[in-house]
Amino acid sequence: MEVPELQMQKNVQFVTDAEGRKIAVVLPIEEYEDLMDDLAMHRAAQESNALPRRPLDDVVKEMRAAGEIDV
Numbered sequence: 008m009e010v011p012e013l014q015m016q017k018n019v020q021f022v023t024d025a026e027g028r029k030i031a032v033v034l035p036i037e038e039y040e041d042l043m044d045d046l047a048m049h050r051a052a053q054e055s056n057a058l059p060r061r062p063l064d065d066v067v068k069e070m071r072a073a074g075e076i077d078v
Contacts, residue, residue, distance in 0.1 A: 018034065018035055018038075019032060019033070019034045019038075020032070020033040020034070021033070
């Protein structure tokens, strides 16, 4: 997957081989951590797609009937 150049930060650096091909990337730790957080959230969203879903109104009605909320 290729990342569009417009999204690249100015402080990203590439390590190249003798032929000039990009083989690694160096970026600030804060950007790396943000990237890992985004990846984790994406994975969680993908995994939740398989979970059963119900309309919010149904959930609220059920919680009201059980006395769990008073909204």
